[in-house]
């Protein structure tokens with residue numbers, strides 16, 4: 471893994487708030503999936519969001535990124551209210567990956583990352599059609615940056631492979647590389663290790679730390695408790711749409727309500743395989759209990775292609 475030369479450096483000690491969610495509530499008909507959730511992410515922080523299946527984690531992410539318009543509450547990034555349009559949220563500096571991998575299956579690895587750069591390229595339609603000098607220069611710069619990101623995520627040797635042909639763990643890495651291509655100040659990861667083996671999970675942990683070391687804060691949803699408690703500066707627990715507790719790994723792990731509601735048994739650091747919750751189910755955008763589904767706003771960062779072959783859900 472190499473560090474892109476133009477990466478900013480953050481020490482991790484700067485804790486200026488960059489993301490602020492205030493009283494976010496999301497209702498689907500009679501179902502309240504998220505209820506009055508406040509959450510902040512500081513510059514250089516890695517914050518974990520955990521909770522049982524159906525607790526509202528992905529719905530909360532969707533509210534942060536403009537996929538859903540919250541029924542109540544506000545979300546701001548670096549002091550400015552975030553748009554309700556996903557591509558403007560990305561442009562503002564908030565990028566994300568999805569619980570269900572959403573790559574352009576029939577495009578190459580490099581092309582997938584180049585797509586992620588579109589919010590950072592200024593060349594217009596005419597310039598692209600005429601392929602003038604400005605466009606060619608921008609194209610070269612984009613490709614250079616995309617290759618840096620592929621080096622960074624360990625995928626450079628796969629640049630010309632079709633996304634659909636990558637092993638599952640590499641598809642998840644490619645999603646991260648594509649999200650990083652928009653040069654975010656905050657990266658939201660939705661279950662980045664779902665379906666990974668322990669070695670891939672450790673590599674993803676290192677990758678998230680490297681992303682933070684470059685100055686990008688991270689908010690991560692994950693069911694793998696070892697991953698979360700090893701990695702995160704702060705952890706918030708959602709249960710039935712409400713924030714139960716928020717604090718350091720030590721505080722959260724020791725909380726009786728968390729143990730009862732989620733962990734089952736306390737994590738023993740010396741145990742090689744810490745207990746995990748049941749594997750996540752795909753509830754992203756799935757109506758519950760016959761309630762009408764919200765109509766998600768179109769997502770400029772999500773491809774229209776079907777997900778890469780063989781990996782349409784969380785269980786590859």
Ligand SMILES: Nc1ncnc2c1ncn2[C@@H]1O[C@H](COP(=O)(O)OP(=O)(O)OP(=O)(O)O)[C@@H](O)[C@H]1O
Pocket residue numbers: 498501503521522523524525526527528529530569750751752753754755756757758759761762763764
């Ligand atoms: N578009 C939708 N329409 C109706 N209900 C929805 C919609 N999206 C989510 N829900 C419901 O909201 C609740 C929270 O779901 P959500 O996917 O946010 O939970 P989660 O914590 O991310 O779960 P998991 O860990 O299983 O991914 C669930 O009851 C789910 O069925």
